Amino acid sequence: xxxxxxxxxxxxxxxxxxxxxxxxxxxxxxxxxxxxxxxxxxxxxxxxxxxxxxxxxxxxxxxxxxxxxxxxxxxxxxxxxxxxxxxxxxxxxxxxxxxxxxxxxxxxxxxxxxxxxxxxxxxxxxxxxxxxxxxxxxxxxxxxxxxxxxxxxxxxxxxxxxxxxxxxxxxxxxxxxxxxxxxxxxxxxxxxxxxxxxxxxxxxxxxxxxxxxxxxxxxxxxxxxxxxxxxxxxxxxxxxxxxxxxxxxxxxxxxxxxxxxxxxxxxxxxxxxxxxxxxxxxxxxxxxxxxxxxxxxxxxxxxxxxxxxxxxxxxxxxxxxxxxxxxxxxxxxxxxxxxxxxxxxxxxxxxxxxxxxxxxxxxxxxxxxxxxxxxxxxxxxxxxxxxxxxxxxxxxxxxxxxxxxxxxxxxxxxxxxxxxxxxxxxxxxxxxxxxxxxxxxxxxxxxxxxxxxxxxxxxxxxxxxxxxxxxxxxxxxxxxxxxxxxxxxxxxxxxxxxxxxxxxxxxxxxxxxxxxxxxxxxxxxxxxxxxxxxxxxxxxxxxxxxxxxxxx
Amino acid sequence: xxxxxxxxxxxxxxxxxxxxxxxxxxxxxxxxxxxxxxxxxxxxxxxxxxxxxxxxxxxxxxxxxxxxxxxxxxxxxxxxxxxxxxxxxxxxxxxxxxxxxxxxx
Numbered sequence: 001x002x003x004x005x006x007x008x009x010x011x012x013x014x015x016x017x018x019x020x021x022x023x024x025x026x027x028x029x030x031x032x033x034x035x036x037x038x039x040x041x042x043x044x045x046x047x048x049x050x051x052x053x054x055x056x057x058x059x060x061x062x063x064x065x066x067x068x069x070x071x072x073x074x075x076x077x078x079x080x081x082x083x084x085x086x087x088x089x090x091x092x093x094x095x096x097x098x099x100x101x102x103x104x105x106x107x108x109x110x111x112x113x114x115x116x117x118x119x120x121x122x123x124x125x126x127x128x129x130x131x132x133x134x135x136x137x138x139x140x141x142x143x144x145x146x147x148x149x150x151x152x153x154x155x156x157x158x159x160x161x162x163x164x165x166x167x168x169x170x171x172x173x174x175x176x177x178x179x180x181x182x183x184x185x186x187x188x189x190x191x192x193x194x195x196x197x198x199x200x201x202x203x204x205x206x207x208x209x210x211x212x213x214x215x216x217x218x219x220x221x222x223x224x225x226x227x228x229x230x231x232x233x234x235x236x237x238x239x240x241x242x243x244x245x246x247x248x249x250x251x252x253x254x255x256x257x258x259x260x261x262x263x264x265x266x267x268x269x270x271x272x273x274x275x276x277x278x279x280x281x282x283x284x285x286x287x288x289x290x291x292x293x294x295x296x297x298x299x300x301x302x303x304x305x306x307x308x309x310x311x312x313x314x315x316x317x318x319x320x321x322x323x324x325x326x327x328x329x330x331x332x333x334x335x336x337x338x339x340x341x342x343x344x345x346x347x348x349x350x351x352x353x354x355x356x357x358x359x360x361x362x363x364x365x366x367x368x369x370x371x372x373x374x375x376x377x378x379x380x381x382x383x384x385x386x387x388x389x390x391x392x393x394x395x396x397x398x399x400x401x402x403x404x405x406x407x408x409x410x411x412x413x414x415x416x417x418x419x420x421x422x423x424x425x426x427x428x429x430x431x432x433x434x435x436x437x438x439x440x441x442x443x444x445x446x447x448x449x450x451x452x453x454x455x456x457x458x459x460x461x462x463x464x465x466x467x468x469x470x471x472x473x474x475x476x477x478x479x480x481x482x483x484x485x486x487x488x489x490x491x492x493x494x495x496x497x498x499x500x501x502x503x504x505x506x507x508x509x510x511x512x513x514x515x516x517x518x519x520x521x522x523x524x525x526x527x528x529x530x531x532x533x534x535x536x537x538x539x540x541x542x543x544x545x546x547x548x549x550x551x552x
Numbered sequence: 553x554x555x556x557x558x559x560x561x562x563x564x565x566x567x568x569x570x571x572x573x574x575x576x577x578x579x580x581x582x583x584x585x586x587x588x589x590x591x592x593x594x595x596x597x598x599x600x601x602x603x604x605x606x607x608x609x610x611x612x613x614x615x616x617x618x619x620x621x622x623x624x625x626x627x628x629x630x631x632x633x634x635x636x637x638x639x640x641x642x643x644x645x646x647x648x649x650x651x652x653x654x655x656x657x
Binding site: 077080081084085087088089090091092094095096099215216218219220221222223226230231233234235238239240241243244246247248250251270271274275277278281282285286288289292513514515516517519522523 | 641
């Protein structure tokens with residue numbers, strides 16, 4: 001796909017304004033940072049609305065803005081299903097983790113796992129898993145910023161990656177979590193305006209009667225769409241377990257993604273943590289349904305106007321659509337919104353990576369280091385992590401959303417399972433968690449190496465036994481429906497077969513649920529572990545059934 | 553029954569029920585659509601250009617099963633995963649807010 005022939009001045013100006021305001025917010029927020037707690041978790045002072053808005057910008061990365069539209073064109077219904085699962089997953093995180101994590105008083109997911117299970121080894125393992133997940137997630141988003149700059153200026157994507165990466169690194173390093181939080185709030189507001197309005201104009205131009213509310217405003221265009229693309233709404237292209245994999249990846253992946261979880265450590269109390277998630281899911285749903293409308297509009301436009309957008313340009317299709325159907329001023333808004341979307345997610349990821357390396361890793365190896373030294377080291381570590389990720393992202397995956405989906409899968413099996421069981425089942429111990437984390441992460445990470453990195457066909461990967469069944473569109477996603485159940489089964493069974501954790505560790509579970517007294521029977525029954533084992537075995541069995549029923 | 557035991561049971565059961573509902577909207581719903589395909593779709597001849605990808609026959613949604621012009625399964629997917637999930641979350645938050653008040657007293 002060729003970029004614009006001339007520099008898009010209006011888009012460039014708006015993008016620079018977004019970048020400059022982001023840095024200014026961090027400089028302003030720097031005054032609030034006086035301690036390590038301020039730097040990493042904003043002094044635990046953030047309210048529900050502010051945190052909810054900040055979480056929205058984390059969720060709505062560039063993968064949503066441009067990657068999802070591309071995936072809808074490629075995968076139609078299944079792509080929408082992925083993001084529907086992702087939207088509902090916030091409520092899964094609310095029910096299973098959000099307020100309980102806030103009461104635990106950790107700084108990060110890695111600290112939670114280490115302290116809940118009383119193991120430094122688990123801290124190191126979880127830092128490794130966090131780095132894998134974060135780098136995958138970051139690479140996809142920096143690639144997205146590169147795409148925006150390429151379209152905007154016609155310069156190679158590499159410059160977008162470097163400039164965008166340096167700006168984020170600068171404002172994260174300067175402002176810490178206060179800067180990140182206020183920036184993310186600002187970026188959410190920018191993103192909402194810059195997505196909703198251009199898409200509404202596009203829908204009006206295409207003739208949608210409900211263009212003023214794009215999420216549900218294109219129903220009258222459906223008959224013409226199904227005349228030209230009869231399979232648009234067809235859910236039959238994939239084995240049903242594909243959707244279960246999407247559920248597992250979304251619901252436990254989001255709990256396992258440390259940059260989402262870290263937001264809960266910044267709020268004032270458990271109540272604020274709860275309501276911030278409700279604010280978040282409503283706005284994430286609003287934006288995601290608007291993006292479904294954008295994907296629909298893109299396919300509709302290509303089919304009805306005869307314009308052929310090459311596959312290589314699917315990642316640019318939002319801009320192509322807005323430019324063709326809404327005009328340059330709306331395109332400038334869309335470009336600025338994209339820049340905001342990319343910056344917000346990258347900043348959250350850099351924050352958790354810096355915290356993981358200094359607070360969790362260095363702080364554990366050298367426990368005598370005082371907070372002031374850690375704070376100074378954090379500035380340096382954050383900067384080095386940012387530069388390191390920029391270098392890694394110079395050769396990122398081609399299709400940005402797939403990298404994110406892999407990150408979700410690895411996070412679900414490696415971190416989501418121990419977090420959920422650590423909150424809801426007292427009997428979970430470090431041996432079970434160690435087994436589940438290591439095997440679950442290895443299964444999903446090695447699969448990514450073979451399928452996502454080396455480009456092997458999913459049905460040909462040498463292991464596991466289930467590989468034969470990874471056929472069909474996004475067939476590799478079924479790896480998640482192996483890795484997560486295996487992680488659950490191992491964690492539960494090994495915990496059961498080994499000595500229970502000591503009372504001080506079990507007491508944390510009652511405290512996380514808000515009880516001031518300790519009752520060994522609470523959260524310690526057999527119902528939950530048995531249900532988990534039965535459901536996990538059922539999902540593993542289900543993958544191998546109905547083999548002849550669906551397209552290969 | 554002691555108040556704390558009652559509170560514990562309310563927390564666990566309300567959370568389990570809410571999770572079950574939101575799990576259906578967040579993934580299992582589409583699996584159900586696929587398994588119950590004959591309820592939602594008609595089998596038709598696949599257009600020639602798509603035969604290589606989808607085989608001789610394919611499924612299109614039943615036109616009478618639509619809401620505001622959208623196929624029923626698609627409409628339910630996007631509305632349940634958005635409004636549905638938000639409402640479930642809000643209800644759960646209200647219950648937990650009350651439970652937290654009881655825990656404090």
